[in-house]
Amino acid sequence: MLKNIIFTVFILSIYSGTAQNDNRVTYSLSDCIEIALNNNLDLKSAALKAKTSEVNFHQTRNEMLPTLNGNYDLGVSNGRSIDPYTNDIINQKLTFSNAGLGLDALVFNGFRLMNSIKRDRFQLKASEMQTEEARQDLILAVTLAYIQILNGKDQVELAKSRLETTQQQLDRLHVLYKEEVGNPADYTDMQGQIAMDQMGVIIARNNQQEYVLKLLQLLNTDLDPNAQVTFDSFKGLVSSEKYPLTADQVFDESLQNLATFKSKQFQINAAIFGIKAARGNYYPNVSLFGRLNTSFSSSAQSFTETGTIVRETGEFVDINNDQYPVMRNETQFDGTSIGYADQFNNNFNSVFGVSVQIPILNGFRAKNRVALQKILKEESLIDFENTKLSFKQSIDQAYLKMESAYDRYFILQDQVKAYEESFRVNEIRFNNGVSNVVEYITSKNNLDSARLNLSNAKYEYLLRVKILDYYRGI
Structure with missing residues (x-):
């Protein structure tokens, strides 16, 4: 009042x-x-x-x-890049995703x-x-x-x-x-x-x-x-x-x-x-750290055997001065894309350790x-x-x-x-x-x-x- x-x-x-x-x-x-x-x-x-x-x-x-701290990335790549699933160099449109979880704990400073x-x-x-x-x-x-x-x-x-x-x-x-x-x-x-x-x-x-x-x-x-x-x-x-x-x-x-x-x-x-x-x-600074990571790539595939076929190898053998092509059997596979959840499970990895930083100069x-x-x-x-x-x-x-x-x-x-x-x-x-x-x-x-x-x-x-x-x- x-x-x-x-x-x-x-x-x-x-x-x-x-x-x-x-x-x-x-x-x-x-x-x-x-x-x-x-x-x-x-x-x-x-x-x-x-x-x-x-x-x-x-x-x-x-x-x-x-x-x-957690992190999650989702993106699209065009052109020449590295396949995050196979580490092969590819030249195509690629959808990728990464997820991670990091823990840091100070022990002594x-x-x-x-x-x-x-x-x-x-x-x-x-x-x-x-x-x-x-x-x-x-x-x-x-x-x-x-x-x-x-x-x-x-x-x-x-x-x-x-x-x-x-x-x-x-x-x-x-x-x-x-x-x-x-x-x-x-x-x-x-x-x-x-x-x-x-x-x-x-x-x-x-x-x-x-x-x-x-x-x-x-x-x-x-x-x-x-x-x-x-x-x-x-x-x-x-x-x-x-x-x-x-x-x-x-x-x-x-x-x-x-x-x-x-x-x-x-x-x-x-x-x-x-x-x-x-x-x-x-x-020195002493700390503990831990990391959990996984990833996804749209180029990742799984392959299933569907049969075999005979193909010429491009080489020839000479029999009585007649050349005969060399043939071989090739296994046939049918590729299917790996699902998002399956890739996250398959690509999971973890890292744990101790970090020591020593001041010198x-x-x-x-x-x-x-x-x-x-x-x-x-x-x-x-x-x-x-x-x-x-x-x-x-x-x-x-x-x-x-x-x-x-x-x-x-x-x-x-x-x-x-x-x-x-x-x-x-x-x-x-x-x-x-x-x-x-x-x-x-x-x-x-x-x-x-x-x-x-x-x-x-x-x-x-x-x-x-x-x-x-x-x-x-």
Whole structure:
């Protein structure tokens, strides 16, 4: 059902309140994550790559099985050819047919195939971990985009609150301005301030719209311009207790739990067995084979004796100066074609044996293949170490920013309280004509900036915590 949940293309409707209550859709973070896992194209692409590795693994494993192949030929020959039945040279139209069955079974090839199976099994596990890595990356990206939306939502609310406060003062000064009471510059200064606050609302809404569009790209979902979308807020964003782990502890957990490191380790193992498989080319290949064959020829005939006749041989004998021809008896035969089935039975033959191929000189292909696999192993080791270094640096940076946001959050809470009291006093004084508009606007902007910074610190802390949890494999 979540696949059919639809987002809005006009994000301004989130705050306009014009949509009807029965058309309001609220999404939690878990809703967005589930939609993304079902629809995201990058994740689907990673899953297809894992399926490809699975097929390759099954194909390599199946090469352990014997091969059994049959063949059948049927053709017509015209002109000079060899009779497949008598091996005589003939010059006639001939119909021929051959059938055979061959069996080949590998016995030994230097364990090359067994090591190839182990290599492909580790490659399959690496692909599965890459799919899990893509899944974790997507969850993190959706989470961070969701947090940005919540932050943007708060920014819009703060901007609207600033605008509302300024509008109230502008309305009050407008009455005084029409009655020509007080300083006219206060009214025009407040007009300038309200224009600035209106721009702040527009900028905040545009930023919020960009955050939502970014999330929609991750979710890869259709849009409904008639829906009013809201997002659930987190509760208790900043705990009074600091993050329970150190940066080194987070890194240690990432080495144990994160799919990225598991994938890299599987690739190293695959490279190790790739070397062993390549070394199998140094050894002889031993296999068993068997062949069954038979044939048919339209010229094949069987002959039946029908009698004898006397024929002259062409030679003569001289008796008393008289020449007499030499005669002989010749047996007469009647030829009949041999049937198709009979020929297949009569011409049947079988061959069985052992085949041994010994590598002597093959252009150093075996040596070069081993060398290439060793290079691949070294590349895998370097890639693993480089990934560890990159993650260690990212974790350290995220941890420092998390601590900074944590400290700033509590400091900014005190600042907001102080500026709230200052603004309350200045607003009373300004309304009573004791202070001028510059003092009022300054006090108001200080409070607005402090509230904005507090909101940013709150969501930055949450964002960094989520990143650290991701590195821990949570």
